[in-house]
Amino acid sequence: MNQVKELQEHGDLIEIPNFEAMLNPHPHYAALAAKGPVVRLRTHIGVEVYGVTQWDTAIAVLRDIRFSKSSANMQNALKKSGLSGPGSGFPISGAKAGNLLNTDPPDHTRLRNLVNLAFSPRRIELLRVRVEALVDDLLSRLVGREDADMIGEFAYPIGITMICELLGVPDDSRSNFRDWATKAMSPGHADQQQSLNLLMQYLADLIAAKRKLVADDAAPDAQPDVLSAMIAARLTNDALTEDELISMSYLMLIAGHETTVGLMSNALLHLAQHPEQMNHLARQPELIKQAIEEVLRYDGPVHRTTMRATAEDVEIGGLTIPSGSFVQVLIAGCNRDPSRFPDPDRFDITRKPSQNLAFGYGAHFCLGLHLARLEAQTAITRVLKTYPGMRLACSPEDIPWAKTVIRAPARLPMRLTH
Numbered sequence: 001m002n003q004v005k006e007l008q009e010h011g012d013l014i015e016i017p018n019f020e021a022m023l024n025p026h027p028h029y030a031a032l033a034a035k036g037p038v039v040r041l042r043t044h045i046g047v048e049v050y051g052v053t054q055w056d057t058a059i060a061v062l063r064d065i066r067f068s069k070s071s072a073n074m075q076n077a078l079k080k081s082g083l084s085g086p087g088s089g090f091p092i093s094g095a096k097a098g099n100l101l102n103t104d105p106p107d108h109t110r111l112r113n114l115v116n117l118a119f120s121p122r123r124i125e126l127l128r129v130r131v132e133a134l135v136d137d138l139l140s141r142l143v144g145r146e147d148a149d150m151i152g153e154f155a156y157p158i159g160i161t162m163i164c165e166l167l168g169v170p171d172d173s174r175s176n177f178r179d180w181a182t183k184a185m186s187p188g189h190a191d192q193q194q195s196l197n198l199l200m201q202y203l204a205d206l207i208a209a210k211r212k213l214v215a216d217d218a219a220p221d222a223q224p225d226v227l228s229a230m231i232a233a234r235l236t237n238d239a240l241t242e243d244e245l246i247s248m249s250y251l252m253l254i255a256g257h258e259t260t261v262g263l264m265s266n267a268l269l270h271l272a273q274h275p276e277q278m279n280h281l282a283r284q285p286e287l288i289k290q291a292i293e294e295v296l297r298y299d300g301p302v303h304r305t306t307m308r309a310t311a312e313d314v315e316i317g318g319l320t321i322p323s324g325s326f327v328q329v330l331i332a333g334c335n336r337d338p339s340r341f342p343d344p345d346r347f348d349i350t351r352k353p354s355q356n357l358a359f360g361y362g363a364h365f366c367l368g369l370h371l372a373r374l375e376a377q378t379a380i381t382r383v384l385k386t387y388p389g390m391r392l393a394c395s396p397e398d399i400p401w402a403k404t405v406i407r408a409p410a411r412l413p414m415r416l417t418h
């Protein structure tokens with residue numbers, strides 16, 4: 001899902017990711033695309049993956065149910081690889097795997113229907129006032145400062161607060177999340193599995209505590225938070241299992257904050273690196289929607305989809321992918337496919353917006369895209385209103401990149417110029 005780094009070739013196998021080339025992964029995607037619409041990759045732990053590099057093939061794969069996400073098919077592919085797992089931070093087997101990203105219809109449809117409404121455009125629009133207040137509060141804390149880490153002091157608190165409030169995760173434990181979530185999403189980190197377990201256990205305990213409140217119908221008139229609504233669905237008509245309840249909560253918590261933090265951070269970074277575009281947006285804030293779409297296309301926070309697995313031989317992009325293989329779409333490369341986006345390496349907030357793959361495509365397209373857009377559009381508009389002359393406070397080469405599956409800086413020192 002992130003940086004395809006220096007490409008070390010082993011026959012026709014290309015190794016991903018390589019964190020040293022993080023500063024500029026896009027030439028590597030272009031090099032992969034030049035080899036063909038489907039290339040063979042090898043992850044850091046040796047799992048072989050067919051990587052989709054071009055737009056048309058990506059759409060064909062993402063709408064084709066033969067590229068399965070079911071836990072059974074993924075486990076089969078894993079067994080075939082003889083290894084322990086792609087290590088993306090999303091468990092693909094066992095009790096913890098019962099969520100949207102590890103199911104095909106009808107289970108996927110059943111689980112998605114339970115949460116779709118809470119993330120619908122109409123429901124998310126109701127959060128606008130809350131996001132605005134949160135952004136303004138964070139900006140007010142920066143008054144009088146010359147510099148700030150715009151991730152730690154701005155983007156991160158927005159992302160974590162919004163998803164926790166929506167899900168119904170209380171304030172007191174949020175400080176643990178950053179550490180657990182970061183490690184759980186860091187391929188190869190020694191504490192990856194343990195952090196994932198800690199987060200799962202925390203959610204199991206939280207759900208147990210919330211279940212009592214739901215059973216007592218403690219606040220019958222209030223709009224229930226998403227976790228309470230799922231607990232109620234389990235209590236009233238057994239709509240999902242206990243493991244699915246925990247796994248779904250984990251997925252939404254993990255997928256719902258580092259991603260939006262990454263989007264806001266990448267927006268600030270690329271605007272700061274293109275001062276004429278930043279000035280343009282500061283003068284014409286009505287361009288914000290297309291500016292955020294351009295950030296998503298140019299350098300969104302999710303560079304690769306999660307894995308699919310073939311349950312039969314499938315021919316795609318002129319290649320037969322054998323049954324029991326892992327397949328992954330290289331989103332970041334497809335979003336710069338020159339056959340779809342003219343002059344794709346140019347960052348241009350006035351680019352005529354057209355569909356990009358930043359939020360995926362097909363049955364598994366992102367559940368939280370309206371929330372992500374609301375947060376990013378609000379945050380960037382308001383920060384530029386306050387600091388229209390904002391610039392990086394270090395050279396771009398000194399920006400540390402996160403070593404997780406999310407493509408984003410780990411810190412973003414910026415000069416707060418009015």
Ligand code: HEM
Pocket residue numbers: 100101112163251252253255256257259260263300301302304305306307331357358359360361363364365366367368369371372
């Ligand atoms: C800029 C922010 C975000 C980006 C770029 C992003 C990207 C993506 C992508 C590419 C997928 C498809 C993965 C695949 O097909 O393998 C996806 C799925 C998903 N996203 Fe997001 N996401 C973002 C924010 C969020 C938020 C805020 C939530 C909140 C809950 C969320 C929840 C999910 C879930 C649950 C899925 C699985 C959907 C399914 O399988 O039906 N995402 N996201």
